[in-house]
Amino acid sequence: MIRCPTCGTINQDSRRTCTQCGNALPQTKIRCPNCGALNPVGNILCDRCNARLIKPDDVIPPHAPPTPEESKGAPAVKGISLPVRPSSAHDTPALTDDLPDWLKDLPEDEEIGVSDELADETEPETQQYPEWLRGLLDDNPEFGDSESDEPAEETGPGLSLESDSLPDWLAGTGAPEAPSSADLPDWLTSLGGEGSEEVDIEALPDWLTTSSDEVATEESDQELAGSLPDWLRSSAEEGVSAAEPAAAVPDWLSALDVTPQSQESQPGEDEHAELRPASQSTKRQVTEPAPPPTDQALIFSESELPDWLAEARGLALEEGAGVEPSTEDTSEPERAEAKEPVELPDWLTNLALEEGEEASQPERLTGDDTDVFSPELEVTAEADSDLPPSEPPGELPDWLADLDVAPAEGEKPSVFVEAAPAGGDEVRLAPDSPTWLREIPGAPEAPQATSGTPVFLDEESPQPDEETLQPSPEESHEPLPSWLQDLDLTAPAEPDRDVAPSEEEMLARANLPAWLQELAPPEVGHAAEGAPLAAGLADLAPADIPDWVQALRPEVHVEGKARHERGPLPTPAEPAGPLEGIAGVLTPLTIVDVPLELEPTLDIAVPEAVVAQAQLWQKLLEQPRSAARPVAQMRPYSRQATWLARLVVAVVIIVGVFAAFWVLPEGFQLSQIDPIQIAPGVSALVSTIDQLQTGDRVIVAVEYPPAYAEEMSQVALPILEHLAAREAEVVFVSSLPEGGTLGATLSARVPGLTTTTSSALAATGGYVAGNANGIAAYLARPDTQSARHLLVLAAQPEHLRWWIEQNAVADRDGLSPLPLSVGVSAATGRLVVPYLQAEAVQGWVMGYPEALAYRDISGAATPGAYRQVLDILMLAHWAAAALLAFGMLYNLAAGKKGTR
């Protein structure tokens, strides 16, 4: 997860911009130079291509933790400074992208900040630790280099203290004379480079570089040109007038200007003072080292300085610190001046804090809490403009006074403002000051520090009045002690954090991770378990380890072995269940990626027959198409042949019909008809008609279309003439629309036939709609039931069936079926033979020959024309049969010619 530096929103690792505010997020991945893949911070080899992400020289070699024997003989780690810095340039990991700028310059600082002697002395001890840890030790102020102290936990790497980093009590101090290059201690001289003017500005940390960007006057440049390095001169450009050479002092150095607070200052107002860098333009909270209580300002004499501080100023040369301060700065008068009460800068006041004190755990001060924690003052740039001049540098240590970097009068006070002690000039140590500080001869009695807890205010917190931030004239003019003037100017590592606490406090404050704690010597652990430290640790909240520190976590690396080839991670303890709390019992499941192209295999036995059939189909499909395949195709008819055949048929039929009229002599009868033999139903029909009485109603259903009108009329006329002879009353009905008209035509051809119209069908001319249903409904009518006979003249089988069926089932409703007789065409008669043979049918006449038989049986006169028509019909039938027979025989003889 990535915390947005602007709004604090937690974003996913893959995010480049904040989801809340949209600002760019810091990079949390390392892009592989080979394949471009993003790797997590800490990878040495790319996860994708196994390419090296970090140069081999930059990789921290793995080190096994020291054995107990080695740790036993090894000196206790007297403090750990984070971030991790390799002991040599070769051991520096190539994490420049992840390190803050000021941390990138650590190697340079190391070169100029640690004397060779000190390095030689510490090297045998540090050899017992891994190199990366040795780097930590090198950074430890106990080993003589304090400028690389770890930044505050919540302090961003790019934090610039600028001019506000100078406490106002020091800012008001008069600017001492700029020390010449010869006056500077060696370590300071080396810090500034061989020629301070030639120091590359890029070699400076950002916070110094930023400070150097501030405005400085030319006059101050001229005054300080010969004695100050560039970075100091650049600091002097921060809008300081020429008459105020202290302005040339960088902010963090301004904080070194110890100035006792004015006794006239209001204690209450001082209580609201807060030490806070004015450069904190953002809302980000910066942990500030705890300043000493305002009413309990510590005043040190030069001889009471701790060793490391003495080393810094050169006084510890005889004690083997290895640091060679300038001998000119260690004169007795100056030391006497240093004994005068001075007020320590903020970063020095941290020295007075004991391990485990709340000072190491800054508290976030709210507006209400401001009254409680009064020593801290928050000074804004505007408020600093009216501050009185700082104390003269004579009260500072010589070595510091020689720096001549005290802020001039009227200079804007730096951030860190130390409230004036309420009790006077006597130096008193805080009760929670480290032991070594209290053991300094002549150290004052530490008063009870009630408000020495370092705090930092929110920007929303109420700001103290400007007057409360103004130091007293006495303290503003208090001279900087000489020993302080010689203070290591290369400790620019943010004075607010540049505190040199004890090793126990360092350990406690660092809140080291487990892997780092394991590397610590046992002495450190015992020291950490001391009562003061333990009490402090108990109150400490676990601090988060910054990412850049996590990135420095060493990991066992084997050359040429990819990261993913490392051993399995330890199995975490089971969170729940019977194995809750037990680790390593259940092995974690391995995540198996499914191949992109998964080809499932079916474990199905295919029968051999199916395989053979499939092979056969495949073989057939692979065969080329044959050129000629026997395909049955119709031989196209010849138009002339078709017309010829039709012509022949027509001529034969026509000649045969007309020849019968013209050729056959009158009275010549070709056909010999036996009515009884050829028309068995005619006799029954004649008998039925003969039983009709005069006036009986006979329903005649005309169920043939006009095309069969002539044929059906030859069938119907003998019956109608018989009915007329019987003086029956005929009612023509039809299920066909044209049936009524055809019935009327028939009645017109039968003289004496009595016809009536059904009352129910008068409007429709005898049309019975509804097919079978209509016929059923008609048969159920009372006037229909009064009829004595039903004659159906049909040329279509369907209509005949309707009448026969509906009449047969009429008895279902208590009706009696009517006596039914049928006259059908010759073509339809063969299809309704089963119906004709039904019991309900009392007789029938089928076609023209049976019509002649009906005449013969009924005894009606048969004109000669009827016999002639029968002969013509016979000839036509013979002609048609002859044609069909000829065609059949011809084609049989010709063979199968229909296909080719």
Add this chain to the structure above:
Amino acid sequence: MFKWLLPTVIAVLAGLLVLLGYFVPSPTLVAARDILVRWATVLAAFALVLAYGSLLRVHLGRLFTKHAKHRIASLVLVLSALGTLLIILLFGADSQPAQSLMTLVLVPGQSALLALTAVTLIVGGMRLLRTRWHFNSVVFLAVAVVTLLGAVPLVYPPVVGIVLRFLNAFATGGMRGLLLGVVLGILLTGLRIILGVDRPQSGG
């Protein structure tokens, strides 16, 4: 839902009522059956009117469509339909003009078509073995020849009579079978409609 369910329900109920009316001697069911049968008769008559209107609409549309084929035939058809309707409406179906129209136009015309059909059937019979050289084709033609000769026997020999009687027996048996099939088909169709399997009333 009402597009198919409601017509189906009505058809099923109507079919069941008519069927029960024939099997159950209940005056109520018989009355309901008669009502439904009468409605069917009216609907059948109205279907004839719809058919007449549809015929006119199709051919009138063809007349007023450019580049349409058989426009003259459509014109004759429309004029004949309208003329016949007009004559029947004016003079009645059993009037002399209606009978003349029947005997002078419809009967000769349809008889001529039927005669042409006879010629066409004869020509087709002659070519049958040419196109379908099969045993069944031979049998078909043989039966046709015998039937023609036996329908109007020139000489009525006893052999021909025996053959005709034989053929009549085959014809009667075949026709009975066809009729049984038709009846079974009608019965099955009625049951399918009553049970709602077929929905001809809703297009299903």
